Amino acid sequence: MDFALTEEQSMLRDSLRRYVEKEYAFEARRQLIEQAGGFRRAHWNAYAEMGWLGIGLPEASGGFGGDLSDSAILLEEFGRGLVVEPYAASHIQASRLLLHSGDARAAELIEALIAGSTLYAVAHNEPGARGRSLWVETRAAATGGGSRISGTKTQVLAAPSADRFLVSARSEQGLSLFLIDRDTPGMSLREYRLVDGSQAADLSFDQLLLPESALLGAAGKADSAIDLAISAATIACCAEMVGAMEQALWITRDYLRTRKQFGVAIGSFQALQHRMADMYIALEQARSMLYRGLAYAEDGDAIRRRGAVSASKAQVGRSAQYIAAQAVQLHGGIGLTNEYCIGHYFKRLLVLEAAYGSSAYHVGVVAQQLRDAA
Amino acid sequence: MDLRFTDEENAFREEVRSFIRENLPKPVHAKMLEHRALSKDEVVSWQRILNARGWATPSWPAAWGGPGWTAVQRYIFLDELHQFPAPEPVSFNVSMIGPVIGTFGSDEQKARLLPRIANLDDWWCQGFSEPGAGSDLAALSTSAIRHGDHYVVNGTKMWQGMGHRADWMFTLVRTDPAAKKQAGISFLLIDMKSPGLSVQPIITIDGRHEVNSVFLDNVRVPVAQRVYLENKGWDVAKFLLGNERTGIARIGMSKYLIRRAKQIAAQVQDGDRTLAEDAGFRRRCAEIEVELKALEITQMRVLAAMGEHAEKPDPRSSILKIKGVELRQAASELLLRAAGPLALAAEGEYDPPNPEDAPADTEWGSTIAPVYFILRAASIYGGATEVQKNILAQAVLGLPK
Amino acid sequence: MDFDLADEQSLFKDAIDKLVQKEYGFEQRRRYAAEPEGWSRRVWSQLAEQGFLALPFDEAHGGLGYGPVELMLVNEALGRGLLLEPYLSTVVIAGGALRAGASDEQLALWVPQIAAGELLVSLAYLEKQSRYNLADVATRAELRDGEYRLSGTKIAVLHGDSADRLLVAARTAGARTDEEGISLFMVDADSAGLRRRGYRTQDGLRAADLILSDVAVPAANLVGRIGGGHALLQRASDYAIAALASEAVGCMQAALEMSVDYLKQRQQFGAPISRFQALQHHAADMLVEVEQARSMAMLAALVVDDVDEAERRKTLSAVKVQIGKSGRIVGQLAVQLHGGIGVTEEYAVGHYFKRLTMIESQFGDGEHHLTKIAAAGGFVSVTP
C-alpha cells in the first residue's frame, strides 16, 4: 500500500492550486457565478491548454494516461477552491460514457473532448432516480433508420453551456445513449441555478426524432457504460467534497484562532476544540473512503465496484454534512452571510452530497449488498 | 498511490489465519466466541504456542527475539486474532514491559527478562494509575524512599489489569518529592510476592474480576529493579504512552461483534420474519460497517506514514483510538439490540448444575450485555476520548493549549 | 393542565421519597440483593403499610384508586433508589393486566392480598421466540374435566422466582402469532408440573424461566375473556411503558446529579474537572435529555388511560423511544464522566447505567416502537 503522491502528482497539485487560488479568489468566483452563470468557456479552454482535460484518459485518444486517482488530485483542488465548473458532471462522466460506449467514433470524440472543443452535458438523471444509476423512464422507439425519444431529464449540469448532450433512453432492447447537438430542434431546455451557484437545466423531449447517427454504441447496450461513468463521477464528486471539507476545516481553524470573545481566542474553549477534533476525524474518515473508492471506481466487477462506490459516498457525505454544519456553527453569524466564504462551502457540499445519491441512499445500497451476501 | 495489500501481505494473512485455525485450542475458541472469561492457564498456553512459532511478541525487533515484522504485518496479525477471535498476547508483557526493557533496560535485564516476558513465564501488570491520578498520571503520590540498596515503597495503585494473576508489576513511583511533577519519578519493577504488597479485586460492571487495587505498605524493592535512571522514570512513561499502538483501533474486534450480531439476528424472530430481514437493523449494520471500512483505511494510512517517520508516533493515531472505541461500542449496542430480551439474565447466574434441569436456554445471551457494559471503559482508559480530542485539537489542528 | 403537585400528591411524593432515601442507600441495596430472594421483604412490607401497593387499584376492590400521575411519582422514586423489589412486576404489570381484565370477584379476592404485601404476582408472557410481539404465544392451554391444562415454556418472567402466583399467557385457540386465542390464567407457583429457575438479571433484579408441563388451573382462575388475553397483555404493556418511563427518569436524574457532584469534587491537573468545558457540555447534554425524558414520562401518565387506543399506543411508543434514547445517552455519559470508577460494581453510577440499558429492552426497544409509529403515520397531520 502506498498513499503518497508521486512527484509528478505533487507538481500537478501545486499548479492546480496556484491556478485556482488566482482564478477563483472569492471576488472572482462571485463574479463568475453572478455574471457568467458559473461557467466560463475561457476557463475550460485554459484547462484544455494546460492538459487538465486529458488527465486519466488514454494516451491513444490524446490523453495523458493514468487513472481516476490523477483526476482526483484535480478535483480535490477544485473542491478546495469551490470551483463550480462541471468537471465531474460533464468531463468525467462524458469521457467514461464515450470510452465505454463501444462506438467506432469514440476515440475521435474523446480527442475533441480533451481538446476542449466539445463541451458535453450528460442528460441521464431523472426525477425518480435519487441515486439509482440505471433509473431511466425516458423512452426511445426505433423508427425507420432513427429513433424517437420522449421524456424528461432533470438537473443536467453544464446544460446551459454545453455543445452536445449525451442522453440516455430506454427502449425494448434496453438502455441506449444518444448524442444530440445543442441546436437540435424540438429539444427544450429549462435553465436554472442551483443553490451553490452552478448551472443546470431540465431537458424535455416530446417525440424528438433522431437520425441513426445519434445513437452512440449499440442500441440497448449502454447499461455498463452508464454504470461505469456514474461510478467514476460519484468518486470524482467525493474527491471534490474532500477538498471542500478540508478547506472548510482549516478556514474554521483559522477563524477560531483569531476570533476573540471574552478576551481570549475562542479556539481556546475546550468544547469548540473537541468539535474541531470531531470534524477532523470526520475528514480523515472521508479521505480514507475516497482513497478506497478510487481503488475500486473503475473495477470491472460491477457488484464490487458499486458496493465500494456506495460505501465511499455514504461516508464522505456524512462527514461532509457534519463538517459543513459545524463550520458554519463555529463561525457564528458571519457564517450565514454570502459575503464570507464558509457559507458557500456549506452550499457547495449540500449540492455535492445530493449528487449521484445522498449518503442515506448509499448506506441503503451497502445494506442491501450486505443482505444479498448473507 | 496503491491501496491494496501486496501479494506477500495477503499470503502472510493466510498464513496467520491458518495457524490460528490449526493451533488455537477449541475450548478457548469456544469461550472467545461467546465472550467468556479465559483461565490463566488458557492464556498462558496460547501465548506459549505463539511463542514457539516466534509470534508472541509481534512488535519486537529481531534483536530482542521478536519476528521483526513491518507495521502492516503487525496490524494483519492482530486483526486476524481479533476477528477469529483468538486471545492477543498479553499486552502488559509484550507491548509494555518488553519494549521498556528492550529500550531502557541494562544488558543484564534484557538477557534475563525478555525471554521470560515473551514466554509468559512471568505475568506482568501495570502500576501507573492511582486513586487521585487518572488522566493526570504525573500527579502520582506513591513514594519510594532510598534505604541503602533498597527503595521502601508506600502507596496505592489502581486498575491493575489481571493484577491478581501477575507475578510482577512495573510501576511509577515518586523518588524525589521535592521535584516538580514529572521530575522525581522513577520506574520500578516489583515482585508481587513482596511482603507488604496486597491485591484487592475491583469488580467491574460486567460482573467480572479483571482489575485490582494494589496496596504497597513499606514494600522493599532492590535498587537493581529500577529501570533506567533515578528520577527519570517519566521518560520511560512517556515512551510507553507514546509507544506504537498498532491495532489500537481493534477493527477485527468490531468486525467480530458485528458478525455475531448478524448471526443472532438471523436466529431471532422479529414479528413475522427474522431480525436480520429488518430494514432498520440492516441499515444500522451498514452504517457501522461503512465507518469501519473507513477506519481500516485510516489505519492503513497511519501505518504507511509510520514507515516513513517511524521514530515519532503519529498524532493521528488518536483518531484510531477515538473512532475504534466508538465503533466497538456501537457494534456492541447492535449486538445487545439483536439479543433483546434474551440478554436479560446475568452471567454466571444461569449455570444449572445439571443441564437437563434448565427450563429454557436463555443462557447464551448472558454474556452479551456485559460486553456492552465493559466497553464503556474503552473510552476511558488508555487516554480517554476527551484527552485524545485535546491531542487532535492542539497537536494536529494547532488550536491554543 | 397543571404541572404542580396538588397537596395530596406532595404528601405522597414526600412519603415515597423519604422511604427510598431512608431504606435505599447504595450499601443497603447491596445487602438486600444478598438476601435469599434478592430483595427486601422488610421494605416490601413498608411499601404495603404506606399504601403504595394498593395505589392504582379501585377502592371498590380494596385499592386506593389513585391515577397514573401518582404512579408516576412512585416509580420515579423507585428509579432513583434502584429498588430491587417486585413493584413493577406485581403492582404495575400483573396488577395492570388484572385491572384490565379480572372480574370484580377476582379483584376483590386478590387486590387486598396484593395491597397487604402478601401476594406477589408476575406476568409470564414472554417466550424465547416472541421478542417484542405480545401475540407470539406458543404455550397452550386445554380445557379438560373442567380444568385448564397448561404446557409450554416462558422466559424472563420478572421476579418470577419469588412470585406466589404467575399470570400465564397461554393459547386456547389459533396459531402461534394470532392475536385472538390467547388467554390469561392465574397459576399457583407451587402447582404440580410447574418448574421454575430463578436468576439474577443484568441490572441486579430477578427473573425466572418457567416450564409448564400439564399444569392444572381451575376454570375460576381464567382472567378475562377466553381468547381475549391479547388485549390484557397490551394494557399491561401500556402500564409497564408508563412506569418504566418514570422509573428511567428517576434513574437519569440520579445519574445526572451524581455526575455533577463527581465533576465538582474530582481533581485533575490541579483543579476540579468540572472546569473542563467539554465535560460541562456533556453534563448539559445529559440535562437536556433528562428534561426531554421527563416530559415524555408525563405524557405517558396523560395517555396511559386514554380510551382512544390507536392514539394511546402510538403515544406510548413515542414515550418508549424517547426514554430509550435519553436513557442511553445519560447512562453512557454518566459512566464516561466518572472515568474508571464508573465501570466498577462498587459505585452506584454503573448500576443506573445497567438498569437504563435493561429498561430499553423491555416491552419493545426504540427501533421496534419507531417502526410502529412510522407505520401508524406519526402525529403531525400533513399540509402543503
Next chain:
Amino acid sequence: MNFQPDPADQAFREEVRAFLREQLPVDVAARNRRGFHPSKEDELWWTQLLYRRGWSAPHWPVEYGGTGWSPQRRFIFEEECFLAGAPPTCAAGFSLLGPVLYTYGSDDQKARFLEPTRRGEIFWGQLFSEPNAGSDLASLKTTAVRDGDHYVVNGQKTWTTEGHYADWLFCLVRTDSSSKPQRGISFLIIDAKSPGVTIRPIVSIDDAHTLNETFLDNVRVPVANRIGEENAGWSYAKLLLEHERAFSAEVPRNKRLLSQLKHIAALALDGGARLIDDPLFSSRIAEAEIELRALEWLTLRALADMDHGADAGRPVGSVLKVRGSELIQKIGALIVEALGPYGLIAYPELDFETLPGPEAAAGKTADFLYRRAVTIYGGSNEIQRNIIAKGFLGL
C-alpha cells in the same frame, strides 16, 4: 399534577381558528408558508388587522393594550397563527422593545410609541450586536457622547433583522467607558431617518436580504429618547434576553416544518414508489416527531411555570432553545433530502412557478439555509450549554 388539557383553552383555540379562517387571505397564507421572508407590507397589514381585534400585542399587560391571556393561550394563539400561515408581526417591536418601554419608559415615551406600534404603524429594528461582540454582548463599543440635550452616537451594529423595514431603531450604546463592561451601557431609541444612520444589507446564504448592518456616524439622538436611566441599559437588555424563554423551542415552526416534510415525502418519487412508503425514511420522520412531542410537553411545562410566575428551578429556556433549534435544522435537512433534485434548485421568490419541481419545493431549501442561524442567534447553543452547566448545574 393533572395533565388533562383545559376545555376552555380548547374553545379558545377554536375561536382563533375561526378568526384565521375568516381573516387570513389564502394567497397571504400561501406566501408565508412557503418559507421566503415576509414583506413589511404583509407584516404591518396583519398587525393592523390583529389590532382591530385587540390581538396585536397579546403578551403586553392589559393596561398597555395586551390581551391578558394566560401563557398557554398565547402559545395556542401563536401556534394557530403560524400553522395557518399568518405573517409574523414585528418581533423587535413587540417582543423586545415593547416590554422595555412599558417597564422602564417614561409616560411620554409610552404614549409616543406603544400605541402606534400596536396599531402596526411603526416597524422597529434592533441594534444590539456588533461585529466584534457576538455572544459577548457586554463588550460593545458603539459610543454615545452627551452634547447638550443630545447624544452623539458613533459605531457599527450588525445582524439587524429586517432593519431595512425599520422606521425606528433601538440601540445599546456605551455612555461610560470607564466602568466595567456591563455598566456604562444605555438604551436609546433612534429615528431610522436620522442623518448619519446608514443601513446596509447583508445577503444571507439563502441569497435573501433580511439581515443588515447599521452604521452610526455622528447620529444626534435627543436625550429624551433614552429609555430609563443612563448607564443602566444592560439590565434592561438582559431582561429581554431572558424574556419569553418558554417560546424558544419554536414548536409551531417545528410542527409546520414536519407537516410540510410529510407532504413532500408523500409527493417525492423514490424509484417507482413514494418516499414516505420507505420504512427507513418514515422512521426518520417518526424520530423527529417524537423529539417534537417531548419538546411540546416541555414547552407546556414551561408555560405553566410562567403562568404561576414561578421560576421553574430549571434552565428550561436553554433546554428548549438547544433542542428546538436542533430539531428545526434536522427537519429542514430531511425536507431538503426528501425534495431530492428539487432540493438543490435556487428558486427565486418571484417566478419559482416557471422552474421544475412541485410547488411545495419553492422556498424550502432557502429556509433550511437561513435556519442555520437558529443554533447561533439568541445565545448560541454553545452558550446555552454553558448556561446549563455553569448557571444551573453549578460546574
